Amino acid sequence: xxxxxxxxxxxxxxxxxxxxxxxxxxxxxxxxxxxxxxxxxxxxxxxxxxxxxxxxxxxxxxxxxxxxxxxxxxxxxxxxxxxxxxxxxxxxxxxxxxxxxxxxxxxxxxxxxxxxxxxxxxxxxxxxxxxxxxx
Amino acid sequence: xxxxxxxxxxxxxxxxxxxxxxxxxxxxxxxxxxxxxxxxxxxxxxxxxxxxxxxxxxxxxxxxxxxxxxxxxxxxxxxxxxxxxxxxxxxxxxxxxxxxxxxxxxxxxxxxxxxxxxxxxxxxxxxxxxxxxxxxxxxxxxxxxxxxxxxxxxxxxxxxxxxxxxxxxxxxxxxxxxxxxxxxxxxxxxxxxxxxxxxxxxxxxxxxxxxxxxxxxxxxxxxxxxxxxxxxxxxxxxxxxxxxxxxxxxxxxxxxxxxxxxxxxxxxxxxxxxxxxxxxxxxxxxxxxxxxxxxxxxxxxxxxxxxxxxxxxxxxxxxxxxxxxxxxxxxxxxxxxxxxxxxxxxxxxxxxxxxxxxxxxxxxxxxxxxxxxxxxxxxxxxx
Numbered sequence: 001x002x003x004x005x006x007x008x009x010x011x012x013x014x015x016x017x018x019x020x021x022x023x024x025x026x027x028x029x030x031x032x033x034x035x036x037x038x039x040x041x042x043x044x045x046x047x048x049x050x051x052x053x054x055x056x057x058x059x060x061x062x063x064x065x066x067x068x069x070x071x072x073x074x075x076x077x078x079x080x081x082x083x084x085x086x087x088x089x090x091x092x093x094x095x096x097x098x099x100x101x102x103x104x105x106x107x108x109x110x111x112x113x114x115x116x117x118x119x120x121x122x123x124x125x126x127x128x129x130x131x132x133x134x135x
Numbered sequence: 136x137x138x139x140x141x142x143x144x145x146x147x148x149x150x151x152x153x154x155x156x157x158x159x160x161x162x163x164x165x166x167x168x169x170x171x172x173x174x175x176x177x178x179x180x181x182x183x184x185x186x187x188x189x190x191x192x193x194x195x196x197x198x199x200x201x202x203x204x205x206x207x208x209x210x211x212x213x214x215x216x217x218x219x220x221x222x223x224x225x226x227x228x229x230x231x232x233x234x235x236x237x238x239x240x241x242x243x244x245x246x247x248x249x250x251x252x253x254x255x256x257x258x259x260x261x262x263x264x265x266x267x268x269x270x271x272x273x274x275x276x277x278x279x280x281x282x283x284x285x286x287x288x289x290x291x292x293x294x295x296x297x298x299x300x301x302x303x304x305x306x307x308x309x310x311x312x313x314x315x316x317x318x319x320x321x322x323x324x325x326x327x328x329x330x331x332x333x334x335x336x337x338x339x340x341x342x343x344x345x346x347x348x349x350x351x352x353x354x355x356x357x358x359x360x361x362x363x364x365x366x367x368x369x370x371x372x373x374x375x376x377x378x379x380x381x382x383x384x385x386x387x388x389x390x391x392x393x394x395x396x397x398x399x400x401x402x403x404x405x406x407x408x409x410x411x412x413x414x415x416x417x418x419x420x421x422x423x424x425x426x427x428x429x430x431x432x433x434x435x436x437x438x439x440x441x442x443x444x445x446x447x448x449x450x451x452x453x454x455x456x457x458x459x460x461x462x463x464x465x466x467x468x469x470x471x472x473x474x475x476x477x478x479x480x481x482x483x484x485x486x487x488x489x490x491x492x493x494x495x496x497x498x499x500x501x502x503x504x505x506x507x508x509x510x511x512x513x514x515x516x517x518x
Contacts, residue, residue: 033382035381054383056328057276058328066250067253067260067263068265077266081383088383090382093265104283115265
C-alpha cells in the first residue's frame, strides 16, 4: 500500500487504510510501551487510533542535523503526549490544529503526515489531529 | 570506617564561555584551585573520579597535573555525571581504602542545544530523524502537564528565572550576571512553550574540583569540617517520565529517580527536608526547579505557587534555592554542573558567600542534579 511504502521506519504503524501505531506488550506484565522494542519479550500490538491530549509543547527551533532529517526550511510544530486509554501515553506530533486551540484533554485521532511536506516522495511520520478533522 | 567523609578543598573555573581554553584545561585550573584551597599537592591525591560529557576523557588530566600513577576513573552519567563522580569518590573513602581523593568535572559544549543521538539512548533511528532527540521538548511537556495538574502559573516560572539572575550578580563564577525583570522574561520569545528563552539554561563551559578526605585527614589539615552526610545516585523507577521518552505508562509521570535518590539521602543523613538550610536544585529550566522542590520533598505539589510569590526560596527566605543562580545563570557544562552545586554549598557553609551569603550561619546544605536518561544524584552536607 502507498502509505507504508514511505513510512519513516518499519513496524511503527500498521498497513491499514486507517493505520494504527504498533506498541509492544510485555509478555509477562502486560505493560504496553511504544514503539515495540526488538526481541522476544514484547509482543507487537496495534494501539487505539484515538486518545486524549496528556501534555504538549511547541518545537520552535529547527533541531540539529544529525540526527534530524527533516527539511531545512523550518516551521514550528507541536510535540505532544497522547493518552491512549487503557494502553499507553505516546509521544507524537500534533497536526491540523491552531497552536492556541491546543488544550489538555482534547480528543485526538491518529493520522500520518509527511516529514517534509515539500518533498516529492516524503517519508511519513505519525501525528495526532483533533478528532473528526476532515481529511 | 569511623567519622564522615569531609570536603577539604574546592576549586572552580568560571562558567560560561572561555574561548581558547579547552574544557580539560578549565578542569585542571579547578583542580589546582582546589588543591591550594586544601593545602595539598597533586601527589597527595590518592584517587580521582572525573566527569566530562563532550570535552574528552578526564583521566588525561594527569598529563597536566603530573604522572603520579594515580587511580583515575572516568564518569559519564548525563547531567548527573558530576554528582555520580562525587558519589563514587566518597565511597572510596568510606570503604577505608583511601584517605584523600578528588571528584572533578568539566565540559565545553558547542553553541546551541545538545545534539544527542538515538543510538546513545537505546532508541530507534527514526526517533532522531523525526526531530524528537531534543531535551527541551521533554522539559516543556513535563512542566505543561505539571502546571495543568497543580495550578502553577507561567509567572511562577518567570519568578524562578528572575531570582536566578539576581542571585548570580553576586557569584563570580556565574555566566549571566545581569538582572532580568519578570515582565522581560515573560515577554521574551518562546523556545518551547511555555518556556521563553530566559527560562532555559544554555549548554556552557566550566570546571569544578572537590578534594575529599577522611575525617581524620581533614582534622590533620585543620580545615573547617564540611561533612558529606550522604551522597546518593539513583536511576529511574517504573512509571517515570524521562528525557527522550517515546511513551509513558498510563498514570505515570509522578515517580522519578529524584524522589528515590532524595529519600535515600535523607535516610542516610538522618535528617529531613525541614532541617535543610540551603539547597541547590537542578534548574536546567525554570520549571525544573519548581518540580524538583516537590520531588526532593521540600514542599507538596502545587505549594510552589505560594512559595515563590512569598519569596521563600530567596537568599533571605526560609529555604534559599540556587544561591549562585543555578544552571539558569551559570549555564550547563554537563560534567561540571553537579559539582558546581556542591561547590556553592561549601561556600555557603563556610560563610564565604559574600553578597549571596545565606544569613544565619547555615549548617546544612542540599544538592540535587538530574540527567538523561533518568538519573538523579543528591548530596547533603553538614557543617
